[in-house]
Amino acid sequence: MASSACHPLTQGGFEKSSPSVMACKNPRLCRRVLVDPPKVRGQTDDDQVKGRDMTEQLRESMDYDVVIVGAGPAGLSAAIRLKQLNADLEVVVLEKGSEVGAHILSGAVLDPSGLDTLLLDWRSMGAPINVPVKHDKFYFLGPAGKVRIPNWPMPPLMSNHGNYIVSMGNVCRWMAEQAEGLGVEIFPGMAASEVVWGEDGRVAGVVAGEFGKNADGTPGPNYEPGMELRGKYVLLGEGARGSLSKQVIAKFGLDDDAEPAKFGLGMKEIWEVDPDKHREGTVTHTMGWPLGRNAGGWQLHLPS
Numbered sequence: 001m002a003s004s005a006c007h008p009l010t011q012g013g014f015e016k017s018s019p020s021v022m023a024c025k026n027p028r029l030c031r032r033v034l035v036d037p038p039k040v041r042g043q044t045d046d047d048q049v050k051g052r053d054m055t056e057q058l059r060e061s062m063d064y065d066v067v068i069v070g071a072g073p074a075g076l077s078a079a080i081r082l083k084q085l086n087a088d089l090e091v092v093v094l095e096k097g098s099e100v101g102a103h104i105l106s107g108a109v110l111d112p113s114g115l116d117t118l119l120l121d122w123r124s125m126g127a128p129i130n131v132p133v134k135h136d137k138f139y140f141l142g143p144a145g146k147v148r149i150p151n152w153p154m155p156p157l158m159s160n161h162g163n164y165i166v167s168m169g170n171v172c173r174w175m176a177e178q179a180e181g182l183g184v185e186i187f188p189g190m191a192a193s194e195v196v197w198g199e200d201g202r203v204a205g206v207v208a209g210e211f212g213k214n215a216d217g218t219p220g221p222n223y224e225p226g227m228e229l230r231g232k233y234v235l236l237g238e239g240a241r242g243s244l245s246k247q248v249i250a251k252f253g254l255d256d257d258a259e260p261a262k263f264g265l266g267m268k269e270i271w272e273v274d275p276d277k278h279r280e281g282t283v284t285h286t287m288g289w290p291l292g293r294n295a296g297g298w299q300l301h302l303p304s
């Protein structure tokens with residue numbers, strides 16, 4: 001059985017880093033982790049804890065200036081900007097999708113003003129952003145048909161003049177190429193599963209590449225403890241409801257004075273349509289049928 005003491009400078013040995021993994025309390029000096037054994041069939045959580053004989057494993061670690069979680073538009077923009085500001089910074093981006101773009105919603109209307117600031121010459125850099133919005137159309141739908149709503153009473157927010165219809169997955173792949181060209185390291189297929197807390201309670205890094213957990217979160221027979229990626233700064237670009245972001249929000253009470261988050265339910269599909277019905281550059285917004293007055297939809301006519 002692994003000893004409950006760890007590094008000599010550590011007072012008290014190990015502490016819980018997740019329900020069934022304990023990490024050395026002094027991770028700056030020691031990266032040993034204790035992992036619960038796989039559960040035997042029929043064994044309860046209590047039985048497992050009573051007969052606990054945790055396996056000791058070493059979690060490797062790498063140090064960076066900035067660790068970014070998530071290769072979405074936010075994470076990749078941040079990585080590019082950091083390298084533009086200081087080419088010597090060591091920046092890593094972790095992406096849980098098998099490749100950059102794999103988890104990005106595919107169709108989008110893109111306002112290029114952010115890109116104009118980030119990569120001024122994006123138009124001559126092969127960016128997959130080449131279908132300008134030509135028409136915005138609004139319809140109220142009912143069981144019997146549609147009524148077109150004129151564009152003039154619509155708020156400016158609903159005007160897509162100057163915007164582009166893109167595949168965001170492709171845009172992110174292209175942004176990843178730009179980031180790598182600047183020296184950013186991107187690790188796809190690496191989900192960040194835990195925050196690494198520093199001794200002073202700050203976020204010191206993340207654990208990534210932890211594999212082989214059972215569905216209930218306990219380590220399976222092929223459990224790999226992953227590695228720690230430590231950064232002077234850690235940027236969580238996980239998108240909405242990120243698992244690490246939730247931990248950090250809870251620990252520091254970041255939502256204490258905030259309105260509760262609001263969510264809508266939606267579905268997105270990519271359709272291949274009859275070329276006669278395809279109007280490249282058209283954005284159609286709908287309200288009403290079949291879902292009622294508080295729901296709607298849109299169609300984006302992507303590049304052919």
Ligand SMILES: Cc1cc2nc3c(=O)[nH]c(=O)nc-3n(C[C@H](O)[C@H](O)[C@H](O)COP(=O)(O)OP(=O)(O)OC[C@H]3O[C@@H](n4cnc5c(N)ncnc54)[C@H](O)[C@@H]3O)c2cc1C
Binds near residue numbers: 240
């Ligand atoms: C249905 C829908 C339609 C939309 N349409 C538009 C539109 O037309 N135009 C527009 O401007 N915006 C649109 N948006 C909003 C837009 O998608 C978001 O604002 C934008 O994607 C946010 O970017 P992000 O980088 O913060 O997060 P995301 O795009 O969500 O990217 C997060 C990335 O982080 C990865 N990740 C998450 N957790 C981890 C982890 N623990 N470890 C490693 N990787 C992780 C994910 O796999 C993903 O690649 C739409 C949103 C929705 C839901």
